[in-house]
Amino acid sequence: MINYKIVQEELGNIKQITEEEKIKKLSQDYYYFSPILSEKLADKTGDLVVQPTSEDEVLHIAKICVKHQIPITIRGAGTGNYGQCIPLNGGIILDMTEMNKIQWIKSGIARVEAGVKMSILEREANKQGWELRMIPSTYKIATLGGFIGGGSGGIGSINYGQLRDRGNVHKVKVVTLEKEPRIIELIGDETQQINHAYGTNGIITEIEIPLAPAYNWSDFIVVFDDFMNAVKFGQVLSDSDGIIKKLVSIHAYPIPNYFLALKPYLPQGKSCAFLTIADNSFLPLQELVKEFRGEITYNPQDKQEKPLQLIEFTWNHTTFHARNIDPNLTYLQTFFWNLEQVEKMYKHFGDEVMIHLEFLRVGGKAIPAGLQLVKFTSEKRLNEIIKYHEDNGANIANPHTYILEDGGRKKVEPEQLKFKRMVDPFGLMNQGKMRAWNQ
């Protein structure tokens, strides 16, 4: 038994949260998007939340965790969807949001503390003509450290691929949970050891990332009578090297019905595309829309209306809005490798699996990634749906598991396991999440 009274004393001036309700809240994420995870994770909570403001404090916390063998679970803003930051065995919740300093931005590179909000970093980068290469739809509150630990890509991935792609994360500073905790820096490819590792192998304290040149972007809504026409439009737009975009988000009817706030722009019965386009590419965009018989229903250039934040209706915000209307909905994450796979699933499942696509680059090629909305009936049926996708060559990154390897990559990452053996020899970090370690 851990004596938290002693722990709290040893933490000294480090900010602590002890109220049960607050701890409960800070132990959760958006796991409830999944009825499977909902059942498994609803009662999980930490014992104590600590909020360090400096690397020294993190190091001190690490030492205390090792000394008392306390499980430790790291969180940013808790905007993940797979229980990445939910503690399975109680212990300390390390809330990183107070470690949010921007150390410097220069020559298109930013060095920041891990808890910085992506929206704040974006604002500072903008002042120098830069922006983040990719952001999740939750970027207003999400932290950069949380994105690297638990995310994979987002708005901008149509240009820069995913976080795992070489060059998108330059350096990461990590506090270890060794017998004598210390600070180490991972450079370049070494950062793969902690990339999307759910904080199972080191506490990320500092990050150096390359930025993207900032365009003046505008959001457009385009509607289509025929869904597959919208999909083809999305692919061609993604492949159009002369049209600068940041977001190509395609939604099969009836998904648009879930976007109540956008109702004036979404005619009944039509599928839609949400796009973010550079202001020097409006002309060719209009021609492409025409070619695919789409109709632009929201054009920020033409109207006096307040610009819409379309980003917040895409990626997993789509799931969020849909579930607000129908809590029985859940979702999938899918790599479709061609449009034929999309069409086949569309025809096969009908409205049981409503197709939502986000185009992104994988190895230099734009593909449609699915974040389909699924009408949930049972775990058995959900698994049948997943199997049918996989049998047809689409890869599912299962969002209904909190086990690292059972989600996206489907396999043990030997370098992440090896790194965990070094930096977390007692297995204190995010217990139960890395299958390779458990075994």
Place this chain on the structure above:
Amino acid sequence: MINYKIVQEELGNIKQITEEEKIKKLSQDYYYFSPILSEKLADKTGDLVVQPTSEDEVLHIAKICVKHQIPITIRGAGTGNYGQCIPLNGGIILDMTEMNKIQWIKSGIARVEAGVKMSILEREANKQGWELRMIPSTYKIATLGGFIGGGSGGIGSINYGQLRDRGNVHKVKVVTLEKEPRIIELIGDETQQINHAYGTNGIITEIEIPLAPAYNWSDFIVVFDDFMNAVKFGQVLSDSDGIIKKLVSIHAYPIPNYFLALKPYLPQGKSCAFLTIADNSFLPLQELVKEFRGEITYNPQDKQEKPLQLIEFTWNHTTFHARNIDPNLTYLQTFFWNLEQVEKMYKHFGDEVMIHLEFLRVGGKAIPAGLQLVKFTSEKRLNEIIKYHEDNGANIANPHTYILEDGGRKKVEPEQLKFKRMVDPFGLMNQGKMRAWNQ
């Protein structure tokens, strides 16, 4: 017979060049890269060069050409390689280099007169944080109008594709040679009518193009023991969405021997890559080089040396430098659709066809385009070489013809022919170059 005395009088104050030697010089381009064209075009020359400084003057010249039925051939800096701007039937040479005003640059779009030098436009765009999306290796003197009329892509095409790709040319103003010449503006897709049409269908006077955000770029030389390793490196670099580049130029040994000025950086026996990389991507570049067992021999970050202008050793400057050493060399232009095709040609032809590749995007995918150096023996053998490539699935854009359709696209562009019927009903423009018109 055209009475040029009357013509000259009617031209009034418009600048004219009448010295035979100067006219001869201003009637040529780099056609002599091809021994085939060399034979066919060596004696071709215009009768009079005119250098308008305004649209009004162009319109006046057009009227005179129509009135006297004078053949007219438009040129920028004459940096093409296929005789694009060489007059087959004499007549007026319209030198556009004095029409070089930059009208405006704003929001990542530039509006300029057609005769502006690309290097001057680049310098002005840089002041606002922008640069040209793509430039030829001749950009220091080449004009934007000449590039659009006779070029196709270049440094930057690895990001933005080619000029023909939707979105890379926004608007073009054209003076017609109708019975009553007039000025018309082509917008968006309409610009395809004059894109790479060798000035056969309208005099381009003004151009509106979108720009690219300017990075701080640096040029690197990387050498490889094995050519195919260099090629694979080039493909992976091109496909690495997280590494920002502008030029991926690969040269099989012994091509590096022709680059005398770069000798210190090019060890005997090695193939090389010339790269232009954004300064926030040096770190991942180094890791990629290591993965492919390359060696960086020129790194502007490490050395005190004056920066090299590697651009001027790539694209058709490669051909230029090689021919300076061995005038018996000529070249090909090839779309390889995969690395297997490259390897097959490499093994089959050996040093007879030395492989030089420039990676560029075609429809969203990076491919290696060949500008191979060929040891010329006979036209028959050259055609055999071309046929062998085509039989193996590589597409040759034949640089040994001045006929528009026999070069890159291999087919009549109906919209270009239709447009010519409208704007040049008397067939005065660049006579003999558009096969569809000739027939």
